[in-house]
Amino acid sequence: MFNLTFSAAHPLSAYGWDQGFAESFVPHAEQGFLPGRIVRVDRGRVDAVVPDGDGVRTVLADTALVATGDPLRVPCTGDWAALDLANGRSGAHVDGVVRALLPRRTAFVRSTSSKRAEGQVLATNLDHIVVCVSLAEPLDLGRIERFLALAMSSAAGQGPLDTSAPSPVSGAQPVVVLTKADLAGAPEDLAHLVADVESAAPGVPVLAISSATGDGLDVLRAVLAGGTSVLLGRSGAGKSTLVNVLVGEEVQTVQAIRDRDGKGRHTTTTRDLRRLPGGGVLIDTPGLRGVGMWDAHTGLARTFSDVEELAEECRFHDCAHRGEPGCAVQEAVDSGELPVRRLESYRKLQRENQRIVAKTDARLRAELRRDWKQKQALGRHMMERKRGPQR
Numbered sequence: 001m002f003n004l005t006f007s008a009a010h011p012l013s014a015y016g017w018d019q020g021f022a023e024s025f026v027p028h029a030e031q032g033f034l035p036g037r038i039v040r041v042d043r044g045r046v047d048a049v050v051p052d053g054d055g056v057r058t059v060l061a062d063t064a065l066v067a068t069g070d071p072l073r074v075p076c077t078g079d080w081a082a083l084d085l086a087n088g089r090s091g092a093h094v095d096g097v098v099r100a101l102l103p104r105r106t107a108f109v110r111s112t113s114s115k116r117a118e119g120q121v122l123a124t125n126l127d128h129i130v131v132c133v134s135l136a137e138p139l140d141l142g143r144i145e146r147f148l149a150l151a152m153s154s155a156a157g158q159g160p161l162d163t164s165a166p167s168p169v170s171g172a173q174p175v176v177v178l179t180k181a182d183l184a185g186a187p188e189d190l191a192h193l194v195a196d197v198e199s200a201a202p203g204v205p206v207l208a209i210s211s212a213t214g215d216g217l218d219v220l221r222a223v224l225a226g227g228t229s230v231l232l233g234r235s236g237a238g239k240s241t242l243v244n245v246l247v248g249e250e251v252q253t254v255q256a257i258r259d260r261d262g263k264g265r266h267t268t269t270t271r272d273l274r275r276l277p278g279g280g281v282l283i284d285t286p287g288l289r290g291v292g293m294w295d296a297h298t299g300l301a302r303t304f305s306d307v308e309e310l311a312e313e314c315r316f317h318d319c320a321h322r323g324e325p326g327c328a329v330q331e332a333v334d335s336g337e338l339p340v341r342r343l344e345s346y347r348k349l350q351r352e353n354q355r356i357v358a359k360t361d362a363r364l365r366a367e368l369r370r371d372w373k374q375k376q377a378l379g380r381h382m383m384e385r386k387r388g389p390q391r
Contacts, residue, residue: 028082039273059095078124111292117359127227153299179238235287
């Protein structure tokens with residue numbers, strides 16, 4: 001049976017194995033299974049690292065036994081799994097089969113489409129979620145806020161296999177990394193860009209780096225050391241180049257952005273977990289075109305904590321911040337304390353998140369329908385008052 005005694009010298013400790021995962025694995029160890037961390041998923045099979053003496057080896061395992069119709073429960077890069085390598089061989093090139101997945105601590109989940117109530121798990125068991133933004137193109141602060149809202153919801157129950165017990169962690173720490181800082185112009189221009197992003201990411205570290213010059217990389221390495229991190233961002237954000245620099249070798253192909261529109265080409269096609277020389281592991285992901293909301297109520301409240309704090313000072317607890325008397329949010333907008341853009345972004349993401357949640361929550365769907373009818377009735381009443389009595 002696999003030795004469950006945990007120590008810093010454990011073969012899997014470099015991949016994030018700890019006492020908590022060891023305790024979760026006890027029932028599977030009693031059945032003779034091996035623990036492994038999934039480093040890649042591809043067409044119903046996974047690559048996973050498993051202990052091998054004092055080191056590790058990578059095995060290929062089939063996922064048919066844990067296949068499910070729930071997209072939030074499919075094996076994902078970053079998962080810890082119970083692997084049967086003794087009785088699970090299903091082909092000449094397959095080493096075994098995945099028998100079970102250990103409960104996830106955190107998961108980054110997005111909506112696959114705003115027209116379907118279906119989530120997609122991009123990476124699991126994360127300590128840091130790194131949002132990569134290229135400074136070679138105009139900043140899209142709304143997109144950064146969207147990523148952060150999902151990142152700050154990573155421990156709110158989305159995607160884990162066992163929600164019966166509270167999560168042992170408070171969630172993955174988001175970090176915004178501004179890549180290609182060498183293209184930002186003068187130092188004062190870079191400082192203004194960093195300040196703009198910080199205003200859209202209260203409490204979140206914002207790092208400006210350049211893979212070409214090495215500026216800022218030491219700080220980023222220190223942040224990522226010792227944990228599990230994932231790189232997220234659109235194509236052309238410089239993720240593949242950054243992975244090569246952080247890993248210390250050419251593990252990803254790098255392509256230039258398209259000249260006609262400045263957009264990146266997809267160079268990463270799978271989500272891969274790799275060890276970092278300074279400790280910790282890094283998950284690289286393909287460029288993301290769309291990042292839909294998925295049950296991100298907790299993350300929205302944290303991302304827009306400034307708006308939420310102002311809302312608590314409004315005269316009415318159900319204030320919609322659209323001209324009601326005593327609205328502290330609207331007063332902050334009028335005084336310039338709160339940018340109009342940020343309030344509109346908050347409203348947009350709140351509406352989108354409500355629509356997604358309502359598709360799977362009948363109670364919320366009924367509440368939204370009742371609220372809509374009340375607003376319609378109020379609108380008709382105000383129009384009738386404006387027209388006056390009819391003769």
